[in-house]
Amino acid sequence: MSAEQPILEVTDLVVEHGTGRRRKRAVDGVSFEIPTGTTLGLVGESGSGKTTTGMAILGMLPMSGGRVLFEGRDITRMPRRERCALGSQRQVIFQDPYSSLDPSKTIGYTLAEPCRVAPREHRMTTAAIADRSAMLLQRVGLSPDAARRYPAQFSGGQRQRIAIARSLMLSPRLIVCDEPVSALDLSVQAEVLNLLSELQQDLGLSLLFISHDLSVVRHISHAIVVLQGGRIVEKGSADQVYERPRERYTQTLLAAAPVPDPAEQRARREERQRRRIEERQQ
Amino acid sequence: MNRSNGSRAMSAGLVRRVLRKPLGVVSGVVLILIVGASFAGQWIAPHDPLAQNLRIVRQGPSVAHLLGTDSLGRDVLSRLLFGGQESLSGVVVAVVAMLIIAIPLGILAGYVGGLLDRVILRVVDVLLSIPGTIITLAVLAIFNNNMFVAMVSVGVLASGAFIRVFRSAALSVRQELYIGAARVSGLSRVRIMANHVLPQIRGVLLVQVTLFSAATLGIQTGLAFLAFGPPPPSPTWGGMVAEAATIIQIDPWLLVPTGGVIALTTLALCLLGDAVRDANQERFTLAGLEGKPSAPQAGKSQVHTTGADRDDEARMAVTPGALLSVRGLTVGFGAEGRETTAIQRVDFDIHPGEVVGLVGESGSGKTVTALALLGLLGANGRVTGGSIRLSGEELVGMPHARLREVRGARIAMISQEPMVALDPSFRVGSQIAEAVRAHDRVSRADARARCEELLAAVRLDPAIARRYPHEISGGMAQRVAIAMALAGRPELLIADEPTTALDVTVQADILDLLRTVQEETQMAVILVSHDWGVVADLCSRAIVMYAGEVVERARVADVFAAPRHPYTTALLRSNPHGAEPGKPLPTIGGSVPAPQEWPVGCHFAARCPLATEACRVAPIDIVHLEGDRASRCIHIDELAEVRA
Numbered sequence: 001m002s003a004e005q006p007i008l009e010v011t012d013l014v015v016e017h018g019t020g021r022r023r024k025r026a027v028d029g030v031s032f033e034i035p036t037g038t039t040l041g042l043v044g045e046s047g048s049g050k051t052t053t054g055m056a057i058l059g060m061l062p063m064s065g066g067r068v069l070f071e072g073r074d075i076t077r078m079p080r081r082e083r084c085a086l087g088s089q090r091q092v093i094f095q096d097p098y099s100s101l102d103p104s105k106t107i108g109y110t111l112a113e114p115c116r117v118a119p120r121e122h123r124m125t126t127a128a129i130a131d132r133s134a135m136l137l138q139r140v141g142l143s144p145d146a147a148r149r150y151p152a153q154f155s156g157g158q159r160q161r162i163a164i165a166r167s168l169m170l171s172p173r174l175i176v177c178d179e180p181v182s183a184l185d186l187s188v189q190a191e192v193l194n195l196l197s198e199l200q201q202d203l204g205l206s207l208l209f210i211s212h213d214l215s216v217v218r219h220i221s222h223a224i225v226v227l228q229g230g231r232i233v234e235k236g237s238a239d240q241v242y243e244r245p246r247e248r249y250t251q252t253l254l255a256a257a258p259v260p261d262p263a264e265q266r267a268r269r270e271e272r273q274r275r276r277i278e279e280r281q282q
Numbered sequence: 283m284n285r286s287n288g289s290r291a292m293s294a295g296l297v298r299r300v301l302r303k304p305l306g307v308v309s310g311v312v313l314i315l316i317v318g319a320s321f322a323g324q325w326i327a328p329h330d331p332l333a334q335n336l337r338i339v340r341q342g343p344s345v346a347h348l349l350g351t352d353s354l355g356r357d358v359l360s361r362l363l364f365g366g367q368e369s370l371s372g373v374v375v376a377v378v379a380m381l382i383i384a385i386p387l388g389i390l391a392g393y394v395g396g397l398l399d400r401v402i403l404r405v406v407d408v409l410l411s412i413p414g415t416i417i418t419l420a421v422l423a424i425f426n427n428n429m430f431v432a433m434v435s436v437g438v439l440a441s442g443a444f445i446r447v448f449r450s451a452a453l454s455v456r457q458e459l460y461i462g463a464a465r466v467s468g469l470s471r472v473r474i475m476a477n478h479v480l481p482q483i484r485g486v487l488l489v490q491v492t493l494f495s496a497a498t499l500g501i502q503t504g505l506a507f508l509a510f511g512p513p514p515p516s517p518t519w520g521g522m523v524a525e526a527a528t529i530i531q532i533d534p535w536l537l538v539p540t541g542g543v544i545a546l547t548t549l550a551l552c553l554l555g556d557a558v559r560d561a562n563q564e565r566f567t568l569a570g571l572e573g574k575p576s577a578p579q580a581g582k583s584q585v586h587t588t589g590a591d592r593d594d595e596a597r598m599a600v601t602p603g604a605l606l607s608v609r610g611l612t613v614g615f616g617a618e619g620r621e622t623t624a625i626q627r628v629d630f631d632i633h634p635g636e637v638v639g640l641v642g643e644s645g646s647g648k649t650v651t652a653l654a655l656l657g658l659l660g661a662n663g664r665v666t667g668g669s670i671r672l673s674g675e676e677l678v679g680m681p682h683a684r685l686r687e688v689r690g691a692r693i694a695m696i697s698q699e700p701m702v703a704l705d706p707s708f709r710v711g712s713q714i715a716e717a718v719r720a721h722d723r724v725s726r727a728d729a730r731a732r733c734e735e736l737l738a739a740v741r742l743d744p745a746i747a748r749r750y751p752h753e754i755s756g757g758m759a760q761r762v763a764i765a766m767a768l769a770g771r772p773e774l775l776i777a778d779e780p781t782t783a784l785d786v787t788v789q790a791d792i793l794d795l796l797r798t799v800q801e802e803t804q805m806a807v808i809l810v811s812h813d814w815g816v817v818a819d820l821c822s823r824a825i826v827m828y829a830g831e832v833v834e835r836a837r838v839a840d841v842f843a844a845p846r847h848p849y850t851t852a853l854l855r856s857n858p859h860g861a862e863p864g865k866p867l868p869t870i871g872g873s874v875p876a877p878q879e880w881p882v883g884c885h886f887a888a889r890c891p892l893a894t895e896a897c898r899v900a901p902i903d904i905v906h907l908e909g910d911r912a913s914r915c916i917h918i919d920e921l922a923e924v925r926a
Contacts, residue, residue, distance in 0.1 A: 045787060058466050059466075060462060060465060088468070090466065091466060091467075092462065094459040094462065099459045100460050100463055102460040102478050102481075102482075105481075110460075113464060113469065113477075114468070114469075117467060117468050117469050117470070156644070157873070166463065167463075170467075185643035185644050185812065186643065186856055186857060187856045187869060187870045188643075188873075189858075190856035190858070190867035194867055197864070197866065214786075215859040216858050220858075220863075238863060253787065256790035257790075258816050258818060259860075260814035260815050260817075260842065260859055260860075261842055261860070262838050262842055265815065269819065272790060272794075
């Protein structure tokens with residue numbers, strides 16, 4: 001697999017917010033690559049630039065510098081038409097399942113929408129779209145007649161399944177998942193994570209998984225990139241970053257996340273306090 | 283095809299909501315009658331509007347002339363019916379002209395933004411600064427008294443204000459994530475604006491249209507009053523008022539039907555606008571409610587009283603030495619007598635100085651329990667059974683004034699969103715001092731001193747007191763909220779998801795702070811949380827809730843080591859921490875039932891691998907186990923075997 005070309009290669013990505021004197025670098029020289037068919041976890045606290053990175057890769061934010069290669073093609077300097085065509089190969093799943101579906105549209109409409117804008121030669125017939133919607137709704141564990149209903153009739157977990165189905169309508173190669181399970185309950189979170197891994201195995205999807213929760217990222221990712229203040233602090237395999245973090249910030253982050261085990265949690269807390277005292281002495 | 287289906291259903295929803303309001307129905311019917319009658323005038327008018335009969339001038343209402351006759355003996359009703367066509371079509375012309383300009387420009391300015399937005403706003407500024415009346419009169423003079431052109435110019439001149447309204451509506455829709463998803467799919471801007479933005483501003487649009495129609499009717503009839511528009515003898519509403527005004531001394535009656543129809547139409551339009559606004563608001567708030575399973579849903583009544591009926595003396599007995607004893611607590615939401623139960627038969631004790639976690643997922647009722655303890659259920663909710671005793675004193679049914687003394691002074695609360703608890707227009711220090719003075723009658727200087735003490739207690743720099751809430755971070759705001767909660771030296775602190783909105787490193791700091799503060803003050807803490815990590819960190823005991831019931835109570839170490847309820851077991855297993863990476867996580871399957879769907883028996887039975895017929899036929903009681911433990915499960919022994 002390593003000999004294969006990575007699906008996404010990001011080099012020295014820079015994204016700036018604001019204009020003039022209030023210009024601020026939200027992402028500053030970020031580089032990483034996602035080997036085809038794997039998951040990269042992007043971890044950081046608020047303001048670390050993890051969502052900004054994801055949005056820049058999707059082309060929703062202008063980049064100020066750097067290069068993004070999608071399957072070896074530079075998408076930073078691509079004509080608008082071609083970039084539009086790429087829409088079918090990159091998709092997105094957002095955090096908030098309540099605002100990511102248009103409340104005034106049926107699920108069927110929401111699922112069909114991406115297909116309607118495909119280039120004419122690839123455009124599917126209405127019947128084909130309906131078939132595919134029904135198939136994907138079943139694939140994500142919902143009944144096909146969900147297509148006739150409205151978002152308000154579904155729970156958060158179900159809506160996130162619908163959002164996943166929508167992202168799969170055009171058979172994308174890469175899906176950017178921006179905190180897809182943060183708004184979900186623990187038991188629902190497990191179901192959505194399982195669904196994502198299953199889909200990855202069955203369809204050979206590559207995922208950019210953005211999250212603040214290290215244990216979730218560790219569970220689903222092959223490799224992890226830790227961001228702080230727009231820069232990469234540490235990157236490596238999921239095992240290495242989670243079990244043997246090299247950088248101080250990663251260690252702090254790991255020590256701060258509470259774990260559901262009172263004994264282990266007490267150990268972490270003591271470790272955290274020891275660190276704090278150390279820091280004060282320095 | 284789908285699109286039209288979607289929008290039709292949406293507007294149908296709005297129309298149905300409007301029709302559910304008496305105000306909406308009445309004003310709608312009145313408008314339809316007036317408009318319909320006016321445009322059907324040539325068929326239903328009893329007389330020719332121009333036919334004069336000088337023998338019956340200035341008569342009051344009679345069978346032949348329902349609304350009387352005017353000074354030339356013409357039938358007032360017929361003239362009103364024909365005159366309405368002119369006035370009402372003038373209104374339609376102005377509204378259409380306004381919408382044609384305001385909708386596209388408003389949406390473009392709001393959705394596209396940037397330079398286009400600035401240009402459009404400048405144009406709007408120009409439009410707003412033009413004196414409308416003078417321009418309209420000038421237009422009438424230039425276009426030879428042509429009412430159509432005049433009404434178009436009224437619409438154009440008014441569009442400035444409406445561009446702003448539609449722009450701000452579109453701005454708020456732009457932030458929605460589904461717009462982002464549509465952009466990623468490659469949808470063009472025009473399509474996004476037409477398919478996603480326009481339907482969302484429909485409600486605002488309808489309200490504005492009704493209000494603008496009312497205003498335009500005033501302008502149209504005003505112009506006719508000033509003798510613009512069709513010349514006499516053709517009937518116009520404004521012209522008829524003018525005529526009535528000249529003979530007001532001789533015949534006051536004539537002013538009643540002519541002025542009345544204008545007033546009635548205007549009033550109906552305004553009231554319809556109100557009804558549409560309320561209905562539109564409702565659609566969003568109700569949609570929000572439907573979205574959050576934790577919020578109790580008003581629906582058909584299903585109050586389970588079986589548990590309360592079987593309450594025996596032993597169960598209701600208060601544990602001696604407990605700070606807080608909750609027994610059989612049942613809370614319902616909705617109309618009195620037809621409540622939907624949100625929590626039922628909740629029992630637990632909190633001992634002084636103890637930190638207890640109230641754990642559960644959305645819809646478990648943990649937040650409702652916390653709010654019930656504080657008497658903060660709101661107008662819609664009430665305690666329908668059971669008791670809450672604080673040091674032996676019953677809180678259920680306590681008068682509001684007394685309850686207010688208990689709140690804050692003996693029970694305090696911090697919430698998930700600390701910023702919401704702070705008033706953005708006052709300095710942090712004065713808000714803390716206010717909290718201090720609410721409990722202690724102290725001088726300003728003493729309050730300030732106590733404020734500094736409290737800030738020190740939550741490890742904040744005293745200089746923070748001079749800052750405004752927007753100048754501090756979320757973590758600091760939560761510290762300030764804790765300081766305010768400590769102001770009354772409470773015996774019990776209810777912390778509702780206090781760290782959920784914070785970053786992990788900040789969360790760790792706040793948890794450490796809560797621990798230190800708790801150790802220093804020895805107050806008891808109820809920590810409402812969905813996060814088992816937070817519970818493991820801070821709590822000594824845990825109360826697990828599922829679908830409105832307490833399913834397990836135990837020491838925290840025991841819950842994690844050997845949960846004694848199948849739900850707790852399953853929930854803990856679904857945590858990715860400790861699971862093998864790459865392997866599927868164990869899931870529960872199914873979903874939490876809504877209060878209306880609660881079964882008679884065990885609420886978890888439908889999702890439980892151990893469930894048998896016995897679980898489904900009757901309510902399950904809490905079983906007291908060794909030590910302090912309790913579980914609402916009749917298969918505890920099998921559960922132990924499964925684990926072993």
